[in-house]
Amino acid sequence: MTEERQRAIWAIYVWCRRTDELVDGPNAVYMSSSVLDRWEETLQDIFDGRPYDMLDAALSNTVSKFPLDIMPFRDMIEGMRMDTRKCRYETFQELYLYCYYVAGTVGLMTVPVMGIAPESLVPTQTIYNAALYLGIGNQLTNILRDVGEDALRGRVYLPQDELSQFGLCNEDVFSLKVSDRSREFVKHQITRARFYFNFAEEGASQLDKASRWLVWSSLLLYSKILDAIEDNDYDNLTKRAHVGRANKLLMLHLAYTRSLSTQGFILN
C-alpha cells in the first residue's frame, strides 16, 4: 500500500483495538455505559478535528485525508454495548447483527482508504457488501476458533437454536465435550463462514491494485483458520486452531498471485 494508506489503516486499527480493549482489556472492570457514551463523544471530536490524544490525532489526520464515514465507527461502539449487555444469541440473525457491529464495520471503515480500482465495473454498493462480508467471515472464524476460550468467560457466541437442532446445549460447550454432534455442528458453522469469505473474494479483486495484496492476504490467512479447525477433526473446544508459519508464507504468495488481476463475477 502507499505509505499514506498504511498510516490510515494503522490509525483505524488502533481505534478499533482501543474500542475492543474497553470491553476486553485490563480496564474492562471499569466498563459502563457512560464509558462507551464518553468514547462516542470522543469519536465525534476526532471527526470534528478535535483529537484528545496522540492516537486520536492519527485518526483525525486520516479523516482529513480520506472520505471516512462516522457511521461504522459508531456502530462498532454499539457492538461493544451489545457485548456488555448479552452473552447469548438465540438465532443466527442475532449473531449476525453482533458480527456486523464489531467486524463488518471494519470493512466499511477501510474501503475508503483501500480505494476502488478505476477499471472496476462492479457497483460500489456490491464492493462495500463484500467488505462487510469479509468482516463477518473473520468474526465467525474468530468465534469458532475461540469457543473454548469464550466458554471459560461464560460466553457462547453460537446460535442457540442451531445448537439444539444438533442436539447440543450450552452445558456441552462449557464442559468442552467433543462429540459426533459437536463435530457436525462445527462443520455446519464452517460452511457458513466460507460463504462469507467467498463473497468477499469477489470484492477483493475490485479494490485499487495497490491495496489488493493486503486484503487478499488478510482473507486467505484468516480463512485458513477454518482449515486448521478441520485438521483438528472439528475439535475447537480443547484445541486452538493455528496456522503455521510455512502455511502463512504460502498464503502470502497465493495472495500476491490473486492480487494481480481485477476480475469478477461481471467480467468473466
Ligand SMILES: CC(C)=CCC/C(C)=C/CC/C(C)=C/CC/C(C)=C/[C@@H]1[C@@H](COP(=O)(O)OP(=O)(O)O)[C@]1(C)CC/C=C(\C)CC/C=C(\C)CCC=C(C)C
Ligand atoms: C472489498 C473487500 C473485501 C474489502 C476489504 C475490507 C476489509 C479490509 C475488511 C477487514 C475486515 C476485518 C479485518 C475485520 C476484523 C474482524 C474482527 C476479528 C474483529 C474483532 C472483534 C471483537 O471480537 P473478539 O473480542 O471476539 O476478538 P478478540 O478475541 O479480542 O481478538 C475485534 C477485535 C474488533 C476490533 C477489530 C480489530 C482490532 C481489527 C481492525 C483491523 C483493521 C482496521 C485492519 C483492516 C485491514 C485489513 C486489510 C486486515
Ligand SMILES: Nc1ncnc2c1ncn2[C@@H]1O[C@H](COP(=O)(O)OP(=O)(O)OP(=O)(O)O)[C@@H](O)[C@H]1O
Ligand atoms: N489475517 C488477519 N486478517 C484480519 N484480521 C486479523 C488477521 N490477523 C489478525 N487479525 C485481527 O487481529 C486480532 C488479534 O491478532 P493476533 O495477532 O493475536 O491474531 P490471532 O487471530 O489471535 O492469531 P494467532 O493465533 O496467530 O495469534 C485478531 O483477533 C483479528 O481481529
Ligand SMILES: [Mn+2]
Ligand atoms: Mn476482543
